[in-house]
Amino acid sequence: MTQPSLSLVDTDPAELAVDAIVIGLHSQPDQDGALLPASGAESIAAAFDGKLTSTLALLGATGAPGEVTKLATLGTVTAPLVVAVGLGDEPSGSAPDLETLRRGTGAAVRALAGSATVALALPVPDDADAPAVLRATLEGALLGGYRFAGYKTKPQKGRREPVGALQVHVPDAADEAAQAELTRAAVVGRAVRQARDWVNMPPNMLRPATFADLIAEAAGEAGLAVEVLDFEQLKAGGYGGIVAVGQGSEAPPRLVKLTYTPEGVAEPKRVALIGKGITFDTGGVSIKPAAGMWEMKSDMAGAAAVAATMLAIAAVKPGVAVSGYLAIAENMPSGSAYRPGDVITMFNGKRVEVFNTDAEGRMVLGDAMARACADGADYLFETSTLTGGQVISLGKRISGLMGSEEATALVKSAGDAVGEPSWPMPLPDDVRKGMESEIADICQTNANLDRAGHMLQGGVFLREFVAPGVEWAHIDIAGPGYHSGEATGYWTKGGTGVPVRTLLRVVESL
Template sequence: MTQPSLSLVDTDPAELAVDAIVIGLHSQPDQDGALLPAPGAESITAAFDGKLTATLALLGATGAPGEVTKLATLGTITAPLVVAVGLGDEPSGASPELETLRRGTGAAVRSLAGSATVALALPLPDDEDAPRVLRAILEGALLGGYRFAGYKTKPQKGRREPVTALQVHVPDAADEAAAAELVRAEAVGRAVRQARDWVNMAPNLLQPAPFADLVQAAATEAGLAVEVLDFEQLKAGGYGGIVAVGQGSEAPPRLVKLTYTPEGVTDPKRVALVGKGITFDTGGVSIKPSAGMWEMKSDMAGAAAVGATMLAIAAVKPGVAVSGYLAIAENMPSGSAYRPGDVITMYNGKRVEVFNTDAEGRMVLGDAMARACEDGTDYLFETSTLTGGQVISLGKRIAGLMGSEEATTLVKTAGDAVGEPAWPMPLPDDVRKGMESEIADICQTNANLDRAGHMLQGGVFLREFVEPGVEWAHIDIAGPGYHSGEATGYWTKGGTGVPIRTLLHLVETL
């Protein structure tokens, strides 16, 4: 679905000719929870002659984070509707927490589906933090208003179309720093929406070849160099992990490499991004329970994130050389599927004893990571919906994070900055010892079929495919990559686009 247009305005918010205007609302614990309009809403508050907060309170507003309360203005201001979004307790600093602001903006814009033009008059500090706060507002607005187009043949009764134009009130619409944040937000919004679209597509319409074709088309249009390896090329090239996983499906696998080279930069740092692209995961011969299996269309969320991040990188043009690797396959049971007990020779020559064909993600990733190291890189960041152990350990919002100390610190810092938290986990020696094979270099899972430290087993296995000297991190997004509940904040139901904003922030930081 088309992204809404985005613009900066410095007209008095009370005079903006829009369908609705969004303001922030705080609670004041030391004033018995009395409501306080957030900075940016001064002229609107004045137009209501001091009665705005009292009226919002009568409508049930409390100022709780993400709470949305709508009030018809009846001509009090130019916009016919004021939407107050809760931003929590009055902040001690100049503005609320960035993630609170990001989620609140997303909730407000999503609630205004059916409105053509919406203005945001939310708190912006007049200091060096202004660009970061503006970034949070812009991203929340663009991501919260997303909706997957879907496949319905008839219009839904009562379905309201998302907002088509967003105006963000700033002190000076001609400010260069603010304009730069708007351009960046548009690139991020397009990337996240693209990844969400890919993840939300029906798996019969996004098998490996069509997925690779879509990525190739988008990357070519963005100016990226593209290399696609088909099934025969993968077999000839020795990509044993991708071939093994993909050989059970009539839809053969692909490996896609996207390359961004900065202009005018001598000897740039090199970054590799690697994503798991299992377009549907039945578990293969080790078949999954049928309950909820339909969500396994999202098992390519890591590859979607890497592909979309490369599109954003092409737009923002950082001074870093970045390559993206998408390991794409469909994991199906058939007479040609790989089996428990098989020994697979991976791209880097290591031999893996297979115990569970449902641990297929690490097989395709191992090949892609080895290829990335062979091509040459200083940093390798890999992301995947890899293990149910991540969800059990850290829930649906916090990614699992494993790897070298420098790389994991970079990821955690970036994730905290953009609202995509990740928590560092260890890679213990005893977990590696439990994956020793009597006949191969390593077992694909614990040799005793022990699920203890299941998430850590994935990280330990992937470490085998990283060359010495490469700083690397594995980001397990089994939970955060797909949101199965009702829309909340700037997350809508389905693909989330995590960790695109983290990866982009990492590249920009480097």
């Protein structure tokens, strides 16, 4: 995983010796759609003697969000190429819409693959909005330019390497706040890229033990404390859910705990982050349809996000104590697999009647959440590719959000700020009533196998494993955790890294 180098510059953009320079372009509906260079592009526009926007219009530019238009400069400015990215309508204030800027920057940097050095002369106001705008620009550039290395044995004809170096134009390159954003962006970029790399790995190369080892190695290098429980330790420790799901595979399960302890804080708040790490999900005995099953390599996206967030936490060093719990297993059908009708005793002693072995995520998460509460947590945030119901209800961009009022409000606010939106969903009493078991404490799914409120069933089940008094939130990323379409904005095909940036912001807010 190679990330572009980052630097801030305050040299006149028209004089920067780079391969390409990116500027913003607004549309003006009140003026019949006439184009307007965004703030930061003034010297570039002046160099074109007032003909920049008309020339871009001839090339088809409209200023629509995310639209990328390339223009050879022919010596008009130092860079041989100007790339205009659409930022939509001219903003009413000094700052552009952050998500529009984030996505547009990502699209532009991705379109410039093959360039060694790219400069971004995008709107960064010289006021209180500057840090947020700079953060959006940097994150969009780093994430939009990501590409998974892959496993090709021969170089692909015409394949261009991602941008190697990024220069971002700001009013004052020596400004401490701007430099702090640069440092933070590099940390966040590496974390999200690491999460994406793990999700994009093929399942035969990322079985439970391997995934646990990779996480432990990265965490150890970051200075985090690491604990890994193997299959025998899980059985001895009473982790019935993780054992049940993992026992059908020849690659046994793992539970990984990563711990960050702040220095100089007497009684820090205690935060637990929980991630679902099903390295491949066949559905087990309740096997999935074959079509599209290959995407089930991404069923560990929650664990990848939590592990990557912990790496970022180790670097930014917030004043709270944070532990990450990664429940890792492979859900396979075999003679030793768990079955519909089984009753499983979970870590907290609750007994679960299994109706569908494809609802395995809640089984491993229940154990991990109960362990986190037993260790002591004030806040618990769990994320998982849990239910197809999330995609049906909220689509591919918006995560489902359930839990206690304070914790869900923290997640929603953080997600809105970083461009990873979520939507609070209820945990109705009638859904819990439908999960009553005649022989155990709770059914794993609706007792009548009714899929109504499918996403909510997952949240209701997980609530059973949260200790009283713990603020908690469940973030269902079944849609947002993996992007199967063509690259768009700062999302590339494959793992997205959602919700690394949300979790990090939540922790920082505490």
